[in-house]
Amino acid sequence: MNDHDDIEKQREEDGEILLDLTQPLPAPPKKRHPVLWLTLFVLLGAAGFAGYVGYMFLTVPPQTPGSERIVLIPSGASGRKIAEILATESVIRDKTLFMLLARFYRSGKTMKAGEYQFTTAMLPTDVLTMLQDGKVYARFITIPEGYTARQMADVLAEHQLDKAAFLAFVFDKQNAARFNIAADTLEGYLFPSTYHITRETTAEALAQMMVEEFWKVMTPDLRQEIAQQGMTVHEIVTLASIVEEEARLPEERELIAAVYRNRLRIGMKLDSDPTVIYGIPNFNGNLTRTDLQTDTPYNTYMRKGLPPGPIASPGKASILAAIRPANVKYLYFVAKNDGSHQFSTNYQDHLRAVQQYQRNRKKAAAN
Structure with a gap:
């Protein structure tokens, strides 16, 4: 052992730390990254909150109990416009989430214009399904048997249909020819029934429906x-x-x-x-x-x-x-004052029936 070795040994015994340059340096201790962990925590929290919001949007209706909403979706309305209309009417809770839902729910289906009957207790998927299927709100209008065209026009006016337009259509000779009617007007050929109409149904369109129904009956x-x-x-x-x-x-x-x-x-x-x-x-x-x-x-x-x-x-x-x-x-009949009639084959019998029921009418009036 030489003097250098003696010195090194003595230094080791004295507790000094010697660096062996012949060995690789130890790796420095790893540093922790609190910002990374914080970011991850925030992202997880945001994802959880978004999931909660989405879950609430899909499963909780805007109002319970709900109330009816008659909503008109204009022709050509964009998805954003439709969502705004629905949100304004409280049919949906969030227009942005509804637009996102519409993009992926039943892919390929588009929302259709028209008048719809919603409630504020509906879930957004049900609302969207109605819009995609075009299940528009159907109004019912009943035309009684024995009504004239002018009486029908009054009924239409009660349902906010154009009375004047209806009558103009009915009494237009060209329309009679158009529907193969050998007459100058559509009077008598507007079949009495109950019809389904929407907010976009015009008086002219309803008149056409009625004539078409007549030809279904007249086989x-x-x-x-x-x-x-x-x-x-x-x-x-x-x-x-x-x-x-x-x-x-x-x-x-x-x-x-x-x-x-x-x-x-x-x-x-x-x-x-x-x-x-x-x-x-x-x-x-x-x-x-x-x-x-x-x-x-x-x-x-x-x-x-x-x-x-x-x-x-x-x-x-x-x-x-x-x-x-x-x-x-x-050949004859006379009213019996109870809705029924007395029928006769000759004038003499008819006169006797008329006198009888006139007397009965006078007695009823006197009482």
């Missing part, structure tokens, strides 16, 4: 049956409209139709009050002797045969009654 087989009787569809519809106005009991339709068919066959005037009334502008509800003696195209007390056209829209039962009247020889 090719019925048209052939009418032709075989030597009559036209227009004549049958005109006769059916009179039956509709005269009949109060369903079981009397075929009997009343038989009376008029019998009169037509022998060239006898129809003497129908409803036809006279139809020909009186602004009828006040009181039919007078003067009215019966005033000549108009619809006064069947003054003129033989059918009037120029229908006086109302008959239902299917009256149309069938006009085509297939009862096999009876009646």
